[in-house]
Amino acid sequence: MIPQVAQRLRENIQKVIVGKDEVFNLTLAVVLCEGHILLEDVPGIGKTTLARALAVSLGCTFRRIQFTPDLLPSDVTGLSWFNQKNQEFEFRPGPILSQVVLADEINRATPRTQSALLEAMQERQVTVDGVTRPLPRPFLVMATQNPIELEGTFPLPEAQIDRFLMRISLGYPDEPEENAILERFRLVDPMVELGPVTTPEEVLKLQEERRRVRVAEPVREYLVRVARATRQNPDIELGASPRATLSLYQSAQAWAAIHERDYVLPDDVKQLAPHVLTHRLVLSPQAQLRGRKMQELVADIVAMVPVPVEG
Amino acid sequence: MPIQRWLPVFILIFSIGLVLHSAFLTAFAATFFIIISLASWWQRHSLDGVQYIRRFHYTRGFPGELTSVQMEIENNKLLPLSWLRFLDPWPKAVGPGDEQILMSSHLPDLGVMSHVFSLRWYERARRTYELTLRRRGIYKVGQVQAQSGDLFGIYELSENIGKVDPITVFPSLIPLQEVALPPNNPFGDLRSRRRLLEDPNFPMGVREYHPEDGFRRVHWPATARTGQMQVKVYQPTSTQVLVLGLNVSTYPHYWEGVYPALFEHLLSMAATILYQGIDKGYRVGLISNGCTANSDQPFRIPPGRSPDQLSQLLSALAGATPVVVASFERFLMREIPRIPFGATLLVLTAIVTPELAETLSRLKKHERQITLISLAQEPPPDIAGVRGYHMPFRE
Secondary structure (H helix, E strand, O other): OHHHHHHHHHHHHOOOOOOOHHHHHHHHHHHHOOOOEEEEOOOOOOHHHHHHHHHHHHOOOEEEEEOOOOOOHHHHHEEEEEEOOOOEEEEEEOOOOOOEEEEEOHHHOOHHHHHHHHHHHHHOEEEEOOEEEEOOOOOEEEEEEOOOOOOOOOOOOHHHHOOOOEEEOOOOOOHHHHHHHHHHOOOOOOOOOOOOOOOHHHHHHHHHHHHOOEOOHHHHHHHHHHHHHHHHOOOEEEOOOHHHHHHHHHHHHHHHHHOOOOEOOHHHHHHHHHHHHHHHOEEOHHHHHOOOOHHHHHHHHHHHOOOOOOO | OOHHHHHHHHHHHHHHHHHOOOHHHHHHHHHHHHHHHHHHHHHHHOOOOEEEEEEEOOOEEOOOOEEEEEEEEEEOOOOOEEEEEEEEEEEHHHOEOOHHHEEEOOOOOEEEEEEEEEEOOOOEEEEEEEEEOOOOEEEEEOOEEEEEEOOOOOOEEEEEEOOOEEEEEOOOOOOHHHOOOOOOOOOOOOOOOOOOOEEEEEEEEEEEOOOOOOHHHEOHHHHHHHOOOEEEEEEEOOOOEEEEEEOOOOOOOHHHOOOHHHHHHHHHHHHHHHHHHHHOOOEEEEEEEEEEOOOOOEEEEEEEOOOOHHHHHHHHHHOEEEEEOOOHHHHHHHHHHHOOOOOEEEEEEOOOOHHHHHHHHHHHHHOOEEEEEEOOOOOOOOOOOEEEEEOOOOO
């Protein structure tokens, strides 16, 4: 069922987003894993449009939070206020109690507000005034940050970065794609006409289906070896956590399912490792000074770890 | 020779063969024509889909360090290549540890790395070399000249492919014990780390209202939401800022030329100070009256806290040339408004002229902390309000 729904979603989202097949597949993989996405790219690339189009296509509720330095945790989670008419406290839910949440420019908020997202992202619940409230399912946080600006920002701590299943960069469109964007948006905004092509209930079923994708023991061991190799590389100060290994495992299952397979190949692991691992790793200062790039480093690690072969 | 030029020869031999009823001549002409045609076609397509990629372990480093490069060559097509040669121009200053690997070229500092392969269809080959970073500078490796030809060795094709890769060799760092700066206060007086001033352009959060807070600081939406008075908290502006002003002149007059050893020592000293500044948590910037290669403008890097700041500073020094584009005194006067208020300006120079001393005393009026490090043989004059260090250069 996953490939069929994936195709419907792809066709729908591509009414708004031109090209970017791989980005779409990665985003869908995150949805199937019940994970969260960190979209890191320059402004104007289509990050918000992608989040909105995905929410509409999934038939989910969507809220956007513009992170600013004076944003309070209660602006994210919601708060209890005293209703003088009923003489009772009432809970006013914050934007986090939606199914798809776009946390725009997440690194502009203070660490205190950023950490308000932590419980929501990991535990899928929020606690306000001592009362714990579960979040609606499916639940997806798509956070964006601009990699260029550093002044006036609060870099996400490693603990929070680790909670994002993947970091995705959309990248600039190529020339035909950019022409197609101009043509598509010439008369009408296609987002207005976009409708749902699936339901939240169906998405939950797909998430269950993803869990049934088989990962053979040699492939699983290969995946673990890739993750462990990041902890032994001298150029890496902080290697992949066990949560990163689990994320890579789940992502590989989702990737296989999207590509109409019920088993994972080592190639799936190779394909996904840069997206799942790079943002969680920390380069050593000496490697950074000497021009080492994390993407190249992960590519080297993946190339060095022997791939399991048949027989 | 192009196939078109062979054509009359084939036709002539073929015609003679037909006239003389010589099966040998006819067959010879036909076979030769087929071979030449095939060779010509092979040559035209021999470099299609050929990739040459250099993968450096590190692209930047200090003199004396080792790094490695892996060349990955791929033939992405069905046509096999009986021979494939790459001539890769390679600066000797960042060449392989074994200097014999590089062939000589028409330039004394440039060698050529030559590789010859024989690749089948969709075959990939890799070669790894250990490189030694020998001398400061920014070097360009490439573009590589690829050469190949047909199976019979009749035709040859040559093309420039791949990209140019830069390798940066920073100035060498001087051991701290050789730099006679006081370890507890190396860059002169420091500004307080206390949050004396705040930047209203950068709010960094909210907190509860205190009686001493002004009403302009009240965050009304937050107050309304929480039911308690909340005020905005701004980022402090008391980050310690250090700007290094580097005078690249090695003689008082430009027409006296350049003292290369002193110039390199100046750059090493500058690199050491910048490295120390970043290490001690300063926001460090660099201004200089010198210029980098392929530029006629003085270089300036504003103070920043980006993780790449140190590599940018050291890369600027790696590419620095001894060409002086402005008098240092006038350059400092022009640059001082751009230096953040309250920053420490550290002037590093190999010559201290009376004009420079006067300029530094005038700069004090601009409310910057100024420290002078002189590498000249004679000690610098006492300048009121300017802390001076004397570290004469010895070759």
